[in-house]
Amino acid sequence: MVRLMGAVLVAAGCAWVGFQVSEGMRRRVAELRELARGLALVERELELWAPPLPQLMERAAAHSRGAAQRLFRACYQGLDRLDREDFPTLWRRLVEEERSWRGEERELLAPLGELLGRYDGPAQRDGVAAVRARLEELADRAQADCRRQGRVYRALGLSGGAFLVILLL
Amino acid sequence: MEGKSPAEAYQQAVLALPVRLRREALSLPREEQGRAEELRLRVGWPLAAVFPEGERPLGGPPVGGEELEQLLEIASRASVHAVLDQVRQGYLTLEGGHRIGLCGTAVCRAGEVQTLRGLSSANLRVARQIPGAAAPVLDGLCPGGRLTDTLILSPPGLGKTTLLRDLIRRVAQGEGCEPLRVGLADERGEVAALHGGRPQLDVGRRTDVVEGCPKAQGLMLLLRAMNPQVLAVDEITAPEDVRALALAAGCGVTLLATAHAGGREDLARRPLYRPLLEEGLFRRMVQIRRVAGKREYTVEELS
Numbered sequence: 459m460v461r462l463m464g465a466v467l468v469a470a471g472c473a474w475v476g477f478q479v480s481e482g483m484r485r486r487v488a489e490l491r492e493l494a495r496g497l498a499l500v501e502r503e504l505e506l507w508a509p510p511l512p513q514l515m516e517r518a519a520a521h522s523r524g525a526a527q528r529l530f531r532a533c534y535q536g537l538d539r540l541d542r543e544d545f546p547t548l549w550r551r552l553v554e555e556e557r558s559w560r561g562e563e564r565e566l567l568a569p570l571g572e573l574l575g576r577y578d579g580p581a582q583r584d585g586v587a588a589v590r591a592r593l594e595e596l597a598d599r600a601q602a603d604c605r606r607q608g609r610v611y612r613a614l615g616l617s618g619g620a621f622l623v624i625l626l627l
Numbered sequence: 628m629e630g631k632s633p634a635e636a637y638q639q640a641v642l643a644l645p646v647r648l649r650r651e652a653l654s655l656p657r658e659e660q661g662r663a664e665e666l667r668l669r670v671g672w673p674l675a676a677v678f679p680e681g682e683r684p685l686g687g688p689p690v691g692g693e694e695l696e697q698l699l700e701i702a703s704r705a706s707v708h709a710v711l712d713q714v715r716q717g718y719l720t721l722e723g724g725h726r727i728g729l730c731g732t733a734v735c736r737a738g739e740v741q742t743l744r745g746l747s748s749a750n751l752r753v754a755r756q757i758p759g760a761a762a763p764v765l766d767g768l769c770p771g772g773r774l775t776d777t778l779i780l781s782p783p784g785l786g787k788t789t790l791l792r793d794l795i796r797r798v799a800q801g802e803g804c805e806p807l808r809v810g811l812a813d814e815r816g817e818v819a820a821l822h823g824g825r826p827q828l829d830v831g832r833r834t835d836v837v838e839g840c841p842k843a844q845g846l847m848l849l850l851r852a853m854n855p856q857v858l859a860v861d862e863i864t865a866p867e868d869v870r871a872l873a874l875a876a877g878c879g880v881t882l883l884a885t886a887h888a889g890g891r892e893d894l895a896r897r898p899l900y901r902p903l904l905e906e907g908l909f910r911r912m913v914q915i916r917r918v919a920g921k922r923e924y925t926v927e928e929l930s
Contacts, residue, residue: 510706
């Protein structure tokens with residue numbers, strides 16, 4: 459009985475790992491899409507009336523979710539402490555600190571801190587648009603990976619678990 | 628701005644300074660904070676405070692170029708793009724109506740200043756409203772209790788803008804005269820100092836402000852859009868301003884304006900201002916003079 463329970467637990471554990479990896483890939487796609495959507499909003503605001511950064515960040519935070527929302531909200535709050543940390547440093551730090559992003563998206567996002575608020579509206583909008591386009595490419599690629607490899611990871615989890623159960627029994 | 632003591636206004640203004648300079652500025656005794664009119668930041672020289680009796684260095688290390696950049700970053704809340712029009716004109720309005728004047732290398736394109744780079748000096752002017760500045764002249768300007776077309780004259784630095792602001796406030800509030808809707812064309816933001824859409828200096832509840840656009844265009848915009856009973860403008864400086872005022876006068880709006888001039892004769896001598904007299908746009912003239920260290924106001928009838 460104990461062996462059977464152990465085998466079931468091992469099988470379930472392996473399947474869970476496989477599903478978690480697959481879920482992580484799906485979440486990354488969602489985060490990338492959300493970030494691209496947040497930047498699209500920033501882009502539109504810059505196009506329309508180029509508001510000051512506090513308003514821009516507040517609005518972007520209000521209309522996004524997840525990591526993108528955390529970034530915009532933390533930026534908005536950090537703009538009250540510019541005497542201690544300038545905006546490029548604040549932005550770079552927040553991008554580095556966000557755990558749900560990988561090196562690729564961090565590298566894309568970090569330079570925006572040098573651009574936002576410093577140049578005229580059209581220059582900022584063009585810079586944001588370029589980053590957004592790259593993020594969408596990244597999201598498309600991640601989605602293709604997720605579709606292809608997600609199934610593989612789930613199957614690996616299930617079959618690995620089954621293999622271990624056979625070995626143990 | 629309303630209700631702030633002079634020292635509190637100073638403390639609000641220095642919030643725009645980088646930490647080190649702010650600490651130095653706040654090291655002044657409270658009484659001196661209340662008297663300080665400006666803070667001067669020049670690269671390579673210590674921070675200095677300007678008092679009515681003159682300028683005095685605060686004795687700290689010299690101001691660095693990066694500190695002026697930081698000043699601009701803090702003052703604009705990292706949004707230089709949103710205040711570029713002001714920066715091009717060499718100033719920046721802060722919350723509370725305080726103002727930073729900027730100097731540096733101008734970047735020009737097609738003969739127009741695009742921005743300033745390599746900032747070399749800045750001055751932080753503490754905004755202090757003087758409620759009651761218009762009290763000595765109000766009766767003379769409101770025959771029958773209603774403001775009449777008024778031109779305020781004085782050489783620079785004698786308080787034309789302060790008087791204009793208090794007159795606008797009183798008329799818009801109906802303090803000592805009939806309350807009227809005032810349209811204010813505040814090209815450089817020196818009268819109302821809009822910040823986030825809100826006047827930082829009290830111009831009364833019935834005042835509509837257009838800021839940042841040339842005075843003549845601002846006057847026309849107010850006339851078309853806001854149906855003002857009084858049109859106010861600080862410093863008539865161009866023939867277009869005179870033409871816009873003449874047009875407004877033709878629409879039955881009361882005019883309130885200031886001009887740099889020593890007196891009526893000076894006004895009549897200068898081609899820009901002569902039409903103001905010839906066309907009879909103003910009925911009263913207030914002249915500000917400094918007599919024995921004190922401001923003296925004279926109200927004169929023009930027509």
